[in-house]
Amino acid sequence: MKPPFRFDFDEIVTIVTDDPEYAEVNGERGVILGRTEDPDDAEYGVFVYREECVWQVPEAHLVATGEHEIREPATTILKVRVDAQGRGTLLALFFALLAGLGCGPKPPARVVTPEVATRIDSTLARFVADGRVAGVSAVVWEKGAEAYFGAYGYADREMGALMARNTLVQIRSMTKPITGVALMTLYEQGAFDLDDPVSKYAPEWADLTVYAGDDSTGAPIFEPLERPLTIRDLTRHTAGLTNDQNAPGIGPLLRAADPMNPSNTLEEMSRRLASVPLLHQPGARWNYGPAVDVQAWLVEKISGVPFERYVREHVLDPLGMEHTRYLVPEGERHRLAATYLRDQGPELVRQPDSIAFAINTREWPLRSGGSGLTSTIDDYLRFARMLLGRGELDRVRILKPGTVDLMATNQLDDAVTDRMWLPSKGQVGFGIDFAVRVRPPASPEEAAGVVGEFFWDGAASTLFWVDPANDLAAVFFVQLLPFDGVGLHKGFRDAVYGVAR
Numbered sequence: 050m051k052p053p054f055r056f057d058f059d060e061i062v063t064i065v066t067d068d069p070e071y072a073e074v075n076g077e078r079g080v081i082l083g084r085t086e087d088p089d090d091a092e093y094g095v096f097v098y099r100e101e102c103v104w105q106v107p108e109a110h111l112v113a114t115g116e117h118e119i120r121e122p123a124t125t126i127l128k129v130r131v132d133a134q135g136r137g138t139l140l141a142l143f144f145a146l147l148a149g150l151g152c153g154p155k156p157p158a159r160v161v162t163p164e165v166a167t168r169i170d171s172t173l174a175r176f177v178a179d180g181r182v183a184g185v186s187a188v189v190w191e192k193g194a195e196a197y198f199g200a201y202g203y204a205d206r207e208m209g210a211l212m213a214r215n216t217l218v219q220i221r222s223m224t225k226p227i228t229g230v231a232l233m234t235l236y237e238q239g240a241f242d243l244d245d246p247v248s249k250y251a252p253e254w255a256d257l258t259v260y261a262g263d264d265s266t267g268a269p270i271f272e273p274l275e276r277p278l279t280i281r282d283l284t285r286h287t288a289g290l291t292n293d294q295n296a297p298g299i300g301p302l303l304r305a306a307d308p309m310n311p312s313n314t315l316e317e318m319s320r321r322l323a324s325v326p327l328l329h330q331p332g333a334r335w336n337y338g339p340a341v342d343v344q345a346w347l348v349e350k351i352s353g354v355p356f357e358r359y360v361r362e363h364v365l366d367p368l369g370m371e372h373t374r375y376l377v378p379e380g381e382r383h384r385l386a387a388t389y390l391r392d393q394g395p396e397l398v399r400q401p402d403s404i405a406f407a408i409n410t411r412e413w414p415l416r417s418g419g420s421g422l423t424s425t426i427d428d429y430l431r432f433a434r435m436l437l438g439r440g441e442l443d444r445v446r447i448l449k450p451g452t453v454d455l456m457a458t459n460q461l462d463d464a465v466t467d468r469m470w471l472p473s474k475g476q477v478g479f480g481i482d483f484a485v486r487v488r489p490p491a492s493p494e495e496a497a498g499v500v501g502e503f504f505w506d507g508a509a510s511t512l513f514w515v516d517p518a519n520d521l522a523a524v525f526f527v528q529l530l531p532f533d534g535v536g537l538h539k540g541f542r543d544a545v546y547g548v549a550r
Contacts, residue, residue: 160519161189161196165547170199172544177202181535182510182527183389183397184212188430189545190437191521198426204386204528207399217377217384217423218526219409221507225341227373227432228418229284229482231360232344233452240351243284246277247343250350253323254278259289260298260326269298271326278331280347283340284481285460289327290338299326309339311413315346315356318415335461335468335479344482345418357416367445368431373424375416377409385409385423388509388528391535400530420508426526429513433522436503436515456481457503457515496539497546512538 161169169187176182184202188195200212210216235241241250248255257278258271282288294304307313308321322343328336349356357375365373377385388405389397408421431442436457440448448456459478461468471477475495476488483503490498504514510533512525525541542548 157519159191159196160516160521160545160547161191165545166197168547169197169541169544172540173199173201176527176537176540180395180397181537182529184216184386185525185527185537186212186214186216186426187523187525187541188426189521189523190430190434191519193520196521204384206387206389206397208383210383212386212526214427215372215384215425216386216526217372217381217425218386218511218528219388219405219507219509220422220424220429220511221420221509223424223429223505223507223511223513224418224420224422226436226482226505227360227364227422228341228345228348229456230432230436230448231348231356231364232284233448233456233481234363235348235351237449237452241280241347243281244279246279247283247347248277250347251319251323253320257323258326259330260296260328263298269326271298274327275330276332278327280344281460282331283343283347285479286335286337286340287332287461287465288338288340288343289329289331289333289336290322290340290343291328291336292338293328296328299328302326309342309415309417311408311415314414315342315349315416315418319343319346332462333465333467335465335471337469337471339419341419341482342417345416348418355416356418364432364447367447368435368442370424370428370431373422373428373432375409375421375423376412377406377423379410382406382410386526386528388530390530392531397529426524429524429526430522433513433515433524437517437520437522457483457485457501457517459485459487493548496542497548498542499546506532506538508532510537512541 169189173185173187176185182202183206184200184204186200187197189197198214200214200216202212204210204212204216236243246254255277257274259274261270261272264270278288283290291299291303292309294300296303302325306321306325308318308325310318313321318339319342322339328334328338345356348354348359352359354362364370385406387402388400390400391397409423435442435447436453439450440446440453441450457480460480461478471479471484474484475498476486476491477484478487479485480503483505486498486500486502486504489500490496498514499516499518501518502514502516504512506512508530510527510529513523515522523541523545525538527537529535529537
């Protein structure tokens with residue numbers, strides 16, 4: 050009896066040393082059953098796979114390599130040599146005689162079946178047909194392979210350019226997770242601690258004040274910090290920073306400081322932002338703002354390398370994300386998707402290119418960590434797949450598994466109840482530059498999702514998520530302002546997870 054799939058003897062796999070965990074070799078899933086040791090004191094792990102089920106196989110049932118008559122039920126077993134870092138090299142192929150052995154838990158069933166793919170197609174097509182968007186594309190990666198791709202409508206309606214895999218989209222705030230990954234590469238190097246005060250890296254962040262309301266004359270009151278502003282505050286949006294130039298007490302000061310002017314450098318942005326009082330005490334509230342731009346400045350400050358170059362060298366280039374850039378070369382600007390507006394009535398209105406593409410068609414001193422990148426859907430899928438792989442893609446490691454796990458762990462204390470619009474994302478907390486789903490959807494009105502997934506989106510209604518429980522990552526591209534008010538994200542998520550609507 051031949052094994053149901055072929056393995057190369059130089060294949061590398063990840064070995065989990067605790068309870069049995071699912072793993073993957075050559076796109077096939079199985080379970081790692083702990084470690085044993087050979088006479089030479091080298092560690093081994095046993096990897097077991099069967100299409101119908103995963104078998105719990107005692108070491109005693111391993112049969113030496115060679116010609117053997119295999120009785121049903123049978124499975125394929127790999128013995129994998131692992132080093133201290135948990136990496137493994139395939140040494141030998143084994144078969145097991147499993148008559149009488151119990152069958153353990155199956156790997157999760159596929160989410161994207163042919164029926165689901167058809168449902169996603171129908172959903173995307175409907176978005177275009179009913180005029181919600183000019184064009185849309187989506188891709189889903191599941192269990193080691195592309196499970197779905199679809200593109201409908203126009204990237205540029207007026208020019209007749211169709212939405213396609215090579216369409217360049219402004220990902221807006223989906224820049225933030227990329228910045229967060231760049232920052233955490235420095236964390237892994239021991240260059241900083243998440244609870245370090247930001248003032249450790251620049252003194253202007255030491256003597257901040259905090260807006261505390263108005264006095265009887267209507268003048269703002271400012272109070273000192275109760276504790277230092279930390280890097281952890283920046284990564285979970287509890288820093289008290291805001292982009293709202295109409296914010297009570299500090300709006301006029303923010304307008305005058307103008308920190309996000311694209312003519313500023315990151316250093317100048319940071320200095321100007323630190324001159325404005327905080328909207329609230331660090332850690333007291335979740336408030337979305339320019340915190341990830343300060344993260345970008347920290348990357349530059351701590352590494353000694355310009356932020357854009359650091360991201361290119363440590364994240365984008367290693368992942369093969371060659372189409373993910375701030376500045377789009379002139380010869381490729383025809384690939385940029387136009388941005389459409391829905392704020393002036395039911396009809397889509399094209400935003401003037403001079404406004405839509407202002408950041409991406411000329412060099413600016415400010416390379417924002419919170420926004421500004423353009424990307425293709427395949428490029429961003431590579432980033433999402435790296436996160437799904439707990440920091441690794443195609444044998445290139447960007448982050449350690451534990452670091453990705455930390456980023457995907459809720460960092461918000463339950464005592465933080467003032468969370469701006471974060472509850473509109475569903476039953477979520479917030480990790481390090483991602484929203485993290487902590488409970489199942491509470492009602493049919495919420496978009497479908499899975500506990501443990503982490504995700505973020507962009508102002509022009511783009512979206513991505515990583516679902517470790519189903520070994521799945523998804524990317525959704527569109528260019529619609531203001532942010533999704535027509536049910537795009539819910540429709541796509543519901544189509545993927547099979548929620549009846």
